[in-house]
Amino acid sequence: MSRVLLVEDEPTLREAYELILKSGGLDVDTAEDGLKALEYYQKHSYDLVLLDLMMPQMDGAGFLRAADPKKNTPSTAIIIFSNLSSGTDLDEALQLGGDKHLLKSDLSAQELIDEVKSILSSK
Amino acid sequence: MTSRKVKIKTGKAVELERYRLLVDSVQDYAIFLLEPDGTVASWNPGAKRFKGYEAEEIIGQHFSKFYSEADIKAKKPEKELEMAIRVGRLEDEGWRLRKDGSAFWANVVITALFNTKGDLQGFAKVTRDLTERKAMEDSLVEANKKLRLQQQELKSLNEVKDEFISLASHQLRTPATAVKLYLGMILEGFAGDLNQQRLLLEKAHESNERQIALINDLLRVAQIDAGKIQLEKEEVNINKLVIDTAEDQQDNFKKRNQKLILNLNDKVSAEIDSKRFRMALDNLIDNASKYTQSGGKITISLIKNPSDFQLSIIDTGVGIGNEDMQKLFTKFTRFQNELSDNVGGSGLGLYWAFKILEMHGGKINVQSQVGKGSTFTLCAPLSASV
Numbered sequence: 239m240s241r242v243l244l245v246e247d248e249p250t251l252r253e254a255y256e257l258i259l260k261s262g263g264l265d266v267d268t269a270e271d272g273l274k275a276l277e278y279y280q281k282h283s284y285d286l287v288l289l290d291l292m293m294p295q296m297d298g299a300g301f302l303r304a305a306d307p308k309k310n311t312p313s314t315a316i317i318i319f320s321n322l323s324s325g326t327d328l329d330e331a332l333q334l335g336g337d338k339h340l341l342k343s344d345l346s347a348q349e350l351i352d353e354v355k356s357i358l359s360s361k
Numbered sequence: 362m363t364s365r366k367v368k369i370k371t372g373k374a375v376e377l378e379r380y381r382l383l384v385d386s387v388q389d390y391a392i393f394l395l396e397p398d399g400t401v402a403s404w405n406p407g408a409k410r411f412k413g414y415e416a417e418e419i420i421g422q423h424f425s426k427f428y429s430e431a432d433i434k435a436k437k438p439e440k441e442l443e444m445a446i447r448v449g450r451l452e453d454e455g456w457r458l459r460k461d462g463s464a465f466w467a468n469v470v471i472t473a474l475f476n477t478k479g480d481l482q483g484f485a486k487v488t489r490d491l492t493e494r495k496a497m498e499d500s501l502v503e504a505n506k507k508l509r510l511q512q513q514e515l516k517s518l519n520e521v522k523d524e525f526i527s528l529a530s531h532q533l534r535t536p537a538t539a540v541k542l543y544l545g546m547i548l549e550g551f552a553g554d555l556n557q558q559r560l561l562l563e564k565a566h567e568s569n570e571r572q573i574a575l576i577n578d579l580l581r582v583a584q585i586d587a588g589k590i591q592l593e594k595e596e597v598n599i600n601k602l603v604i605d606t607a608e609d610q611q612d613n614f615k616k617r618n619q620k621l622i623l624n625l626n627d628k629v630s631a632e633i634d635s636k637r638f639r640m641a642l643d644n645l646i647d648n649a650s651k652y653t654q655s656g657g658k659i660t661i662s663l664i665k666n667p668s669d670f671q672l673s674i675i676d677t678g679v680g681i682g683n684e685d686m687q688k689l690f691t692k693f694t695r696f697q698n699e700l701s702d703n704v705g706g707s708g709l710g711l712y713w714a715f716k717i718l719e720m721h722g723g724k725i726n727v728q729s730q731v732g733k734g735s736t737f738t739l740c741a742p743l744s745a746s747v
Contacts, residue, residue: 248535250535250536250539251535251538251539251542254539254542254543255542257546258542258546258551261546261551321534321538342538343534343538343541343573343577346541346542346545346549347542347545347546347549347551348545348549
C-alpha cells in the first residue's frame with residue numbers, strides 16, 4: 239500500500255482529505271504544520287507528500303528547505319497542494335523541490351484520488 | 362469737514378471743492394493725506410469708519426498711531442514712507458490698529474506726492490479694510506483642513522472595509538471547500554448507492570458551488586480594491602486566448618441553443634496578464650450568453666490597431682436600458698429583465714473585469730439597445746511599455 243504524508247493546517251480540510259485518501263486505499267499520516275511534517279518525514283519513508291504552503295510555525299517552503307527531499311528522498315513525489323493560484327510563494331516551493339501543483343478548490347474527492355494515484359503509478 | 366456749500370469761485374477753487382466732495386463721499390475706503398513728516402493732514406468718512414477717530418482727534422497726529430507696537434519697534438511706518446518716496450508708491454497688507462486698540466487686516470497704498478519742482482508735498486494714503494475677506498480666507502483654510510481630515514478618515518474606513526471582506530471571504534472558503542468535498546464524495550458513490558437522496562444532494566451541491574463562486578468573486582474584488590493585485594504580463598496570442606475561452610463555454614451555448622461566431626479578422630499578439638484577462642473575457646462571454654434568449658447569436662470580433670487591439674462581444678439579447686447603463690460596472694449590480702431570474706451570479710464580475718482592463722491601461726465600452734442586444738468592447742494596449 240502506498241504511503242502518503244498529508245500536510246494541511248486547516249482541521250476541517252485535513253479530516254476531509256484524510257478520509258478521501260484512505261477511501262482511495264492509501265495509507266495516510268497527517269501533520270498540521272511544517273514542523274510536525276518534518277518529524278514524520280524523518281521517521282518514515284513516504285511515496286508522496288501532499289504539502290500545503292500557508293501554515294503556522296513552519297510553512298511549506300520551510301519544510302522543503304529543512305527536508306530537502308530532492309536530495310534525501312528523490313523517490314518521494316512532492317505535490318504542492320494549495321489554494322494559491324500563482325505568485326512567488328508557489329514558484330519558490332516548486333523550485334525548492336515541489337514536483338507539481340494542485341489547486342485545492344478545483345478538485346473533487348474522486349479527482350484528488352485519481353491525480354494522486356496517477357502520480358504514484360508514474361514513478 | 363464743515364461747510365458743504367459750494368461757493369462760486371475761480372475755476373480752480375470749484376475743481377478743488379469737487380475733489381473734496383469726492384473724497385468725502387467715500388465710506389468704503391480710508392482716503393487721507395499725510396504731511397511730509399508723516400502726520401495726518403486730512404480725514405474722510407471711510408477713515409473714520411475703519412479707524413474710529415474723528416477728524417479733530419487725529420489730524421496733526423503721526424500716522425504711526427495706526428501701527429502695532431511691534432511694527433513701530435521695527436520702524437515699519439518710517440520704512441514705508443521711505444519706500445514710497447523711493448519707488449513712488451507702496452502697497453502693503455497687514456494689521457492696523459483702530460482707536461479702541463482692536464486690530465483689523467488692511468490693504469494700504471501709500472503714494473508720495475511731489476510738486477512740479479520735485480519737492481515732496483506729502484503722501485496720499487488709501488486703506489481698505491480686509492477683515493471680512495481675511496475672515497473668509499481663514500474659514501476656507503479651516504474648512505479645507507477639516508475636509509482633508511475627513512478624507513483621511515474615509516480612506517482608512519475604506520481600507521478597514523476591504524480588509525474585512527478579504528478576511529471574511531478567506532475564512533468562508535475553508536468550510537465551503539469542505540462541504541464541496543463531502544457532498545462530492547456522497548454523489549460520487551463513496552458512501553454507497555443513492556436513490557431519492559441524489560436529487561436533494563445535487564441541489565445542495567449546486568448551492569455550494571454558487572457559494573464557492575461568490576466567495577472567490579468577493580475575494581478577488583477585495584484584493585483588487587485593496588491594490589493587492591499585481592499583473593503578471595507576458596506576450597500572449599490573443600486569437601488563441603479567445604478561441605480557448607469560447608471553447609470552454611461551448612456547453613453553455615449548446616444548452617441554450619445559441620450560435621457562437623468568431624470573426625477574428627486580425628492576428629493579435631499583446632502583452633497582457635493572460636489568466637486575469639481571460640477571466641474578464643470569460644465573464645463577458647458568459648454574460649452575453651446568459652442575457653440572450655434561446656436560439657440567439659453571439660459574435661466575437663478582434664481588430665488590431667496601431668497601438669492597441671479591440672475585442673468585441675456582440676449579442677442579440679435583451680439589451681441594457683439607459684438608467685441601468687450608469688450602474689453597469691458597479692459592484693453587486695444585477696438587472697431585472699426577462700432572463701435575470703435564471704441567471705445567478707454575484708454581480709461582481711463586470712466590476713472586476715472593468716478594473717482588470719483599467720490596470721492594463723485599457724477599458725471596456727458598452728453599446729446597447731433594449732430588445733436588440735449589447736456590444737461590449739474590450740480595448741487594451743499591445744505593449745505594456747506605458
